[in-house]
Structures are given as C-alpha cells and as structure tokens.
Amino acid sequence: MTQVVEAFEARHHDCRIVLCEINATDLYEPLRRGEIDVLISWLILDEPDLTAGPVIDSRSRVLAAAAPHPLAIRRSVSVEDLGDEEVAMMPHYPAALHDAITPPYTPSGRPVHRTHRVGTIHETASLVARGRVIHPTVEHMPVFRRADIVTIPIRDMPPLPLGPIWCTAHENARIRAFAEIAASRGPAPS
Incomplete structure (x- = not known):
C-alpha cells in the first residue's frame, strides 16, 4: 500500500x-x-x-486457535475442520466477505457453527485465546500474534x-x- x-x-x-x-x-x-x-x-x-x-x-489463509486447542499442534488444517468447531459470527461484515472469511458450509456440505456474535476483531481474538472459538483469518494479522494463540495454515482455502x-x-x-x-x-x- x-x-x-x-x-x-x-x-x-x-x-x-x-x-x-x-x-x-x-x-x-x-x-x-x-x-x-x-x-x-x-x-x-x-x-x-x-x-x-x-x-x-494477497494473504494466505490461517486458522487462529487457542494454544492448547487440539488443532494447534497440526502443521495445517482443512476447511472441513471448521465443521467440527465453533467460530465467531461477524454480522457487521458484508455477507460475501463474511462467507469468504468464514464459509457457512464445509466443502462436503456440513454447516460451520457460527455461534458467538462479535463486534470487533479484538473480541474475536479474546474468544479465540479463551478457547471458545477458532477463527479463519489471514496470515500476519497482528491481533492474533500472541503467546496464547496459534495460527495454522489452512491448506484448502484460497488467499484473500x-x-x-x-x-x-x-x-x-x-x-x-x-x-x-x-x-x-x-x-x-x-
């Protein structure tokens, strides 16, 4: 920029x-x-x-998870993994952008559980750090660069x-x- x-x-x-x-x-x-x-x-x-x-x-996709979360030890994750977890709901984002960040369904058609309504990225980071949600995001997001959060590459999501x-x-x-x-x-x- x-x-x-x-x-x-x-x-x-x-x-x-x-x-x-x-x-x-x-x-x-x-x-x-x-x-x-x-x-x-x-x-x-x-x-x-x-x-x-x-x-x-263009930014590669990663999953933010609490350091003790079971996904945190993996080398990479799949979009399919989102169907097994809870993620933040970002109602203030335009629908197309929200769906690109957090797809409503996995590729196999399982729903992604958007359960925690958030207003800001900092609220999302707090929920992630406390293990309440995982969050698909992009690499190098400063808000997720903390000792209590791990970012794992998402191997099957296109860069944003x-x-x-x-x-x-x-x-x-x-x-x-x-x-x-x-x-x-x-x-x-x-």
Missing part, C-alpha cells in the same frame, strides 16, 4: 492522499456517502454499486485478495489513476 500511495503522489503532485481507518461495521457506506474516494479492503465484493480494482496484495474499491457512480480521473498505479505495482509477494 505504501508503494502505491508514494507512486501516486509522485505522479500527481496536485493530489494528496489522506489515509484513514474505516469502521468495519460501516465498511462501504463512506464510499457511498462520498466521504472517501477509495477503500482498500478485501476484494470479496457482491455490491452492484461498487467497483473492485486491481489486487495489490486486497485492493482498492470505489463507488462506481463516483468514479473519476483520480480514482482511475490510482487504480492504474495499483495495477502496475501488481500483487505483493506473499
């Missing part, structure tokens, strides 16, 4: 990028309200009024792509230029 921002600002001296954090409970609304031009987020999008830009990064998203109706030359620079940088090595 830093390289994309620096490249954009170097080519477009008349534009200034202001980075701000968007609350996950209101992920796409700032775009729709015109408060921001571009959102950098997971490119799992099922919103007809939004456009997904190029992939600028990350990139720019914008409101289609608000697309302009600045957004197209940003997307072009993002595309020229390509995905970062994993």
Whole structure:
C-alpha cells in the first residue's frame, strides 16, 4: 500500500492522499456517502454499486486457535475442520466477505457453527485465546500474534485478495489513476 500511495503522489503532485481507518461495521457506506474516494479492503465484493480494482496484495489463509486447542499442534488444517468447531459470527461484515472469511458450509456440505456474535476483531481474538472459538483469518494479522494463540495454515482455502474499491457512480480521473498505479505495482509477494 505504501508503494502505491508514494507512486501516486509522485505522479500527481496536485493530489494528496489522506489515509484513514474505516469502521468495519460501516465498511462501504463512506464510499457511498462520498466521504472517501477509495477503500482498500478485501476484494470479496457482491455490491452492484461498487467497483473492485486491481489486487495489490494477497494473504494466505490461517486458522487462529487457542494454544492448547487440539488443532494447534497440526502443521495445517482443512476447511472441513471448521465443521467440527465453533467460530465467531461477524454480522457487521458484508455477507460475501463474511462467507469468504468464514464459509457457512464445509466443502462436503456440513454447516460451520457460527455461534458467538462479535463486534470487533479484538473480541474475536479474546474468544479465540479463551478457547471458545477458532477463527479463519489471514496470515500476519497482528491481533492474533500472541503467546496464547496459534495460527495454522489452512491448506484448502484460497488467499484473500486486497485492493482498492470505489463507488462506481463516483468514479473519476483520480480514482482511475490510482487504480492504474495499483495495477502496475501488481500483487505483493506473499
């Protein structure tokens, strides 16, 4: 992201990028309200009024589990393992994104038990650390880098792509230029 921002600002001296954090409970609304031009987020999008830009990064999938959890000693896990455990329910995430992070069913059709409603990633980490849930996530998530949580590679979930998203109706030359620079940088090595 830093390289994309620096490249954009170097080519477009008349534009200034202001980075701000968007609350996950209101992920796409700032775009729709015109408060921001571009959102950098997971490119799992099922919103007809939004456009997904190029992939600028991609993150491998891991499962966060409490250190004493039986899955914590494995070298890798399968999506099928989710059918045997409880996972957090993230009702504030857009449905397509929630399903990509925590699929509602395993590949064999068993339901994934989304039992604990959470409002933030920190609430999820707390439940994981206490052994109440496991949580499919992406590698290198700082909130799960703790002594009481182990992350295990998920061998059969595709990486999550990350990139720019914008409101289609608000697309302009600045957004197209940003997307072009993002595309020229390509995905970062994993």
